[in-house]
Amino acid sequence: MSAVNGPAGGRSGGDAWASVPRAARPILRELVIHGPQSRTALAKRLVLSTGSLTRLTKPLVESGLVVEREVEHDPTHGRPTRPLEIVADTHHFLGVKLTSGALYGVRTDLRGEVVGRESVPLPDLSPDTVVEGAGWLADRLTGDGRRPVAAGVTLGGEVHGAMGDEIIDSGALGWRSVPLRRLLAERLGMPCVVKHDVTALAAAHQWFGDAREEPNFAVIALGNGIGDGIGYALFVHGSAVRSTEADLAEFAHQTLDAGGPMCPEGHRGCVAAYVAADSVRIAAAQGLGRLPGFAEVLRLARAGDPVCAEAVSEAARALGVVIANVANSGLVKTVIVAGASVDIARAARDDLERGILARRRSLGGLRLSVRPHDFGDWARGAAVEAIKAQLAGAA
Numbered sequence: 001m002s003a004v005n006g007p008a009g010g011r012s013g014g015d016a017w018a019s020v021p022r023a024a025r026p027i028l029r030e031l032v033i034h035g036p037q038s039r040t041a042l043a044k045r046l047v048l049s050t051g052s053l054t055r056l057t058k059p060l061v062e063s064g065l066v067v068e069r070e071v072e073h074d075p076t077h078g079r080p081t082r083p084l085e086i087v088a089d090t091h092h093f094l095g096v097k098l099t100s101g102a103l104y105g106v107r108t109d110l111r112g113e114v115v116g117r118e119s120v121p122l123p124d125l126s127p128d129t130v131v132e133g134a135g136w137l138a139d140r141l142t143g144d145g146r147r148p149v150a151a152g153v154t155l156g157g158e159v160h161g162a163m164g165d166e167i168i169d170s171g172a173l174g175w176r177s178v179p180l181r182r183l184l185a186e187r188l189g190m191p192c193v194v195k196h197d198v199t200a201l202a203a204a205h206q207w208f209g210d211a212r213e214e215p216n217f218a219v220i221a222l223g224n225g226i227g228d229g230i231g232y233a234l235f236v237h238g239s240a241v242r243s244t245e246a247d248l249a250e251f252a253h254q255t256l257d258a259g260g261p262m263c264p265e266g267h268r269g270c271v272a273a274y275v276a277a278d279s280v281r282i283a284a285a286q287g288l289g290r291l292p293g294f295a296e297v298l299r300l301a302r303a304g305d306p307v308c309a310e311a312v313s314e315a316a317r318a319l320g321v322v323i324a325n326v327a328n329s330g331l332v333k334t335v336i337v338a339g340a341s342v343d344i345a346r347a348a349r350d351d352l353e354r355g356i357l358a359r360r361r362s363l364g365g366l367r368l369s370v371r372p373h374d375f376g377d378w379a380r381g382a383a384v385e386a387i388k389a390q391l392a393g394a395a
């Protein structure tokens with residue numbers, strides 16, 4: 001980077017944001033998502049006159065959020081231009097992902113790059129424990145004294161928005177009408193958003209990951225538990241399709257094979273009964289005569305154990321069918337698969353493709369991204385939600 005007008009003269013933290021007019025926020029958003037650009041390119045993308053764009057970028061440069069790079073020559077017409085660039089590394093965000101056993105946190109810059117990560121186990125799932133755990137993570141991740149601009153926290157299940165205050169009802173957590181956003185904002189001392197975890201993971205891929213420039217895509221998240229472990233997010237025309245807990249349960253328990261294994265809710269051959277990590281373990285247990293760990297099943301399958309290899313193959317085939325169903329009916333070409341049991345897709349890629357081809361005429365045109373399992377990625381999704389809210393002016 002070769003910034004000539006560095007942030008030295010600009011303001012920092014919340015002050016810089018406070019001075020940005022709402023009308024200028026789309027410019028920041030463009031620079032965050034797409035990187036440095038000339039004023040001409042920005043004006044074209046945002047359908048603004050060059051005069052308007054120049055007027056709106058002035059406070060951004062003065063605030064220190066945006067700098068002008070050194071003169072470059074436009075590759076098309078050769079005219080000199082000074083591209084604008086966001087100062088990503090002086091504005092940090094926190095992301096926290098809640099799981100049933102721990103909180104995972106990251107600190108990112110304004111372009112979603114992770115600059116620190118931390119986790120903390122949760123002795124229980126009461127709102128007080130979760131809020132205090134998030135506070136501990138925030139303190140650890142901001143130990144250098146540089147205060148983040150805002151925070152995002154994500155969890156599975158349903159996240160209601162009421163009067164701008166996310167009120168959480170969660171059967172899995174045993175929560176009823178918990179004003180989590182307010183409690184977190186008070187403890188963390190910064191603006192906070194609470195979002196659904198799979199949607200947040202998808203949002204991070206939309207802006208900075210495998211679905212960049214993709215208006216339509218889906219994320220399938222494979223969990224540990226059979227009952228609550230399968231997540232799904234669908235983005236159409238750049239926006240998340242809203243889903244309820246009931247919609248997600250229908251997704252997880254759709255029947256793939258009426259003669260397949262049974263899930264705890266009594267369905268035969270539903271998605272959860274095949275692809276959740278616990279389902280793979282149970283399938284292997286029937287042949288092994290004991291309940292193995294998920295990683296052990298994968299290891300034994302790799303070593304040639306026929307029982308474990310079959311359990312992994314079956315799960316991968318089922319996942320392939322789910323991927324094809326999603327692509328066919330959601331009309332999406334990009335499908336991202338993530339989560340605790342995602343390694344079935346890697347361990348048995350041929351079976352996965354067989355499953356896709358059982359419901360789709362070809363693999364052509366389908367862009368499949370299999371993400372390594374990492375809770376840091378999920379926490380990054382939470383941070384990206386905070387960045388999105390900040391750039392929309394909602395945080």
Ligand SMILES: [Zn+2]
Nearest residue numbers: 253263267270
């Ligand atoms: Zn089921």
